[in-house]
C-alpha cells in the first residue's frame with residue numbers, strides 16, 4: 001500500500017494512535033471502517049465491503065449509518081474485540097476527527113445482558129514472604145467496585161476469585177502479563193478478554209494517588225486496605241483504564257468495597273462446577289442451584305441472589321439477619337406478594353445510574369428511574385404496615401436508602417418529564433408543559449402555528465369551494481396544498497404550482513411559506529431548548545448516582561430475600577440453626593435440585609468432631625453422590641442466609657467447601673484426566689482446614705484399581721488424622737470400609753439396597769455401617785456382560801473377599817515381576833515371596849493364570865491381553881468407548 005492521504009490517511013493515522021483492535025471513524029452521516037478493519041467487520045457482521053480509491057490506491061471500506069453504530073459496536077465487543085470510535089466535530093475551518101472512546105468487553109455499557117459485567121485487574125507483588133495478589137473488580141454498568149488482597153497466596157486462589165466474578169475483561173499487572181502459566185490457566189477457566197494496559201498505571205505510587213483522588217483520601221484507611229499495595233495497584237489500574245476508554249462512567253463508581261477472604265466461604269472453581277451452582281456440568285443454566293431457587297422479579301435482585309450463592313458468608317450475624325428477614329417473609333404471604341408485585345415494576349437503577357453519568361440515558365431511562373425510585377416508599381409502606389415485617393431486619397435493609405431524597409428526586413423527574421417520553425433526546429416532546437417558562441412560550445407559539453396549519457384546509461375549502469384539498473408536508477416540498485386533478489381549474493390566482501402528480505397538483509401560497517418557516521424555526525428552537533434542559537436534568541440525576549445505586553441495591557436485597565422466602569414456602573424448607581460449633585446435623589434432608597423432579601427419599605446426616613469422616617458406600621446409582629452433594633448444598637444454603645431442604649438442620653459454620661469427583665465420573669463430560677483429579681486432590685489437601693467441609697466422590701477412580709485404592713487409602717488417613725475436617729467420602733472400593741475399624745473418627749455409612757432373588761432394589765436410604773458388597777458384578781450383569789464373565793467375576797470376587805487381600809503386580813526396572821499383597825485389615829504391603837500369605841495361598845501368577853487357562857477361551861484371552869496393555873491415561877475417552885464396544889463384540893463371539 002502506498003502512503004494514504006485524505007480520509008483513508010486520516011483513518012490510518014488515528015489507527016496508529018490506538019491499541020484497539022478495530023477503529024471506526026465518523027464521516028458525515030456514516031461511521032466508516034477502512035482497510036483490514038473493513039474486511040474484519042464485514043466478515044464478523046455481514047456488512048458489504050466496497051472499494052474506496054484514494055490517490056491511485058484502492059482500500060476496502062464498510063460503513064454503518066450514525067444512528068445504527070451502537071448495535072454494531074456492541075456485537076463486535078461481545079465477540080471480544082476492543083473498538084475505538086472516532087467522532088467528527090466542527091471546527092472553525094471545517095471539521096476534525098478524534099478518538100473519543102474505546103469500547104471494550106469490560107467497559108461496555110450497552111450490554112443486553114442483565115448479569116454483572118466485570119472488568120478486573122490482577123496484580124502480583126512478590127516478596128520473600130511469598131506472593132501477594134491484588135484484585136479489583138469494577139462493573140461500569142452498575143458502579144460496583146470491589147477490591148481484595150490475597151497475601152502469601154498461590155495462583156489457584158487468584159484463579160478462584162476470577163472464576164467467581166467471571167470478568168469480561170482482565171488487565172494483568174506487569175508481573176503477570178509475562179507469566180504464561182497464569183495466562184494459560186486463566187484462559188482455561190474464563191472467557192475473559194485479556195488486555196495489556198499501560199504498566200505505568202499499575203505503579204503503586206501512581207495507583208494510590210488515583211484511588212485517593214477518586215474515592216477520597218480517607219477511603220483506603222476506612223475500608224482497611226491502606227497497606228495493601230497490590231490491591232491498591234489493581235484498583236488504580238482499573239480506574240485508569242475506565243477513564244482512558246472514555247465510557248464516562250467513572251462517576252458512577254462511587255464506592256470502594258474491600259472484601260477479605262475471611263468473610264466468605266472458600267469455594268474453588270471445581271467445587272462451584274461440581275455443585276452446579278450457576279450452571280450444570282453440561283453447561284446449562286437450567287437445572288443449576290441458582291436457576292432452581294431464583295424467584296426474583298428484577299434483574300438486580302437476580303444478580304444479588306446469584307452473588308449470595310457464589311459467595312456464601314461466614315459471619316453468623318449477617319446470616320441470621322438474612323434468615324430472620326426470610327422467616328418473616330415466609331409467614332406474611334399477602335405482604336410478600338404485594339411487595340413482589342410492586343418490585344416487578346422496577347427497572348435496573350444501578351444501570352440507569354451509570355447511563356446517567358455516562359450521558360447515554362434518554363428520556364425513557366430517566367422516566368424508568370423516576371418510576372423505580374417511586375417504588376421505594378411503596379415497598380417501605382408494605383413493610384411498615386405488617387407488624388412481623390416491620391419488626392424484622394427487612395425494615396433495617398430498607399432504611400439503608402434515603403427514602404426522602406428518593407421521593408424528592410422522583411417528584412422532580414415526574415414534574416419534568418412527560419409520562420411516555422420518546423427514545424430520542426434531540427426531537428423534543430420530552431418535557432411537560434409548565435416545567436420551564438421559556439420553553440412553554442416556544443411551545444405555545446409552535447402549537448399555535450401547527451394549529452393554523454391544521455385548520456388551513458378547512459379555511460381554504462370554505463374560501464375556494466374546492467372539495468379535494470389537503471395540506472401536507474414532506475422532505476423535498478416542505479408544506480404544500482394538494483388539490484385533486486378534477487378541481488385544479490378552480491384554484492385561486494395566488495396558488496403557485498410546485499408539482500404535478502398523476503391525480504393531483506401541489507401548490508403553495510405566501511402565508512403557507514411564511515408559516516412553514518415559522519414552524520421550522522420554532523421546532524428547532526424547541527428541540528434545542530428541550531435538549532439543553534434534558535442535559536441539565538440528566539446531569540442532576542447523575543449527581544444523584546449514589547442515591548440511585550442505594551435504592552437499587554435496597555430493592556435488589558428485598559427482591560432476593562423475598563425470592564428465598566418464596567422458595568422456602570413452596571418447597572417446605574426449614575430455617576437451619578447456624579452455629580459456631582462443629583456439628584452438621586440434618587434431619588430428613590433432600591437435594592434442592594433433585595427434589596424438584598424426583599420423588600425424593602429424605603435422609604439424615606450427623607457429623608461432629610467424633611464422627612467427622614464418613615465413608616459412604618453403596619451400589620452404583622444408589623444415591624451416594626446425591627447424598628453428599630445434598631450435605632454440601634444444605635451447608636452452602638445455610639451460609640447464604642437461606643432456608644434449607646430438610647425437616648430441621650444444625651449447621652456449624654464452615655470456612656470452605658471442597659468437592660472432588662473421581663475422573664471416571666467426569667470422563668463422561670469429556671473433560672477430566674487422572675492428572676487433573678490428582679491436582680485437585682492435592683489442592684484440597686493443601687487448602688482445607690479443620691473448619692472445612694470436604695466431599696470426595698470416587699476419588700482415585702481414574703486409574704487402575706491398585707493405584708486408586710492406595711491413593712484413596714492414604715488420602716483418608718491424611719484427612720482424618722491431619723486436617724481433621726468434616727469429610728464425606730464415597731467409594732466403590734468397599735474394601736476401604738475397614739478404615740473405620742482403625743481410625744477413630746472415621747465411620748461407615750451406606751446407601752441401602754434391597755437384594756432378594758438376585759434383584760436389587762434401591763431404597764435410597766442411608767444407614768450406619770458399611771455395605772457388604774460392591775454390586776459391581778450385578779451392574780455388569782445388568783449391562784449385558786456375557787454370563788460366563790459375570791459368573792467368573794463373582795468367583796474371583798468371593799475369593800478376594802475371603803483373602804482380604806488384593807494382588808498387585810508391577811514390573812521392576814530389570815524386567816522381572818514383583819508381587820505385592822496389600823492387606824486390607826492392616827493397611828500394610830508385603831512384597832515378593834517373603835510374604836506368608838502369598839506362599840500359603842499359592843503364587844498368584846500360577847493360580848490365576850492357571851485357572852484362566854482352563855476356563856477362558858482364546859477370544860477372552862485376547863481381550864484381556866489388550867485390556868492389560870491399554871494405557872488408560874493416554875487414551876482419549878472416545879477411543880476407550882470404542883475399544884470397550886469392540887471387546888464386547890468379540891466376547892459375544894461376533
Ligand code: ADP
Pocket residue numbers: 594598599600601602603618619620621622623624625626627764
Ligand atoms: P451414585 O453416586 O451412588 O452412583 P447418584 O447419587 O448419582 O448415585 O444417584 C443415582 C440416581 O438416583 C440419580 O438419578 C438421583 O436422582 C437418584 N437419587 C439419588 N438419591 C435419591 C433420593 N434420596 N431419593 C430419590 N432419588 C434419588
Ligand code: MG
Pocket residue numbers: 624625626697
Ligand atoms: Mg456417584
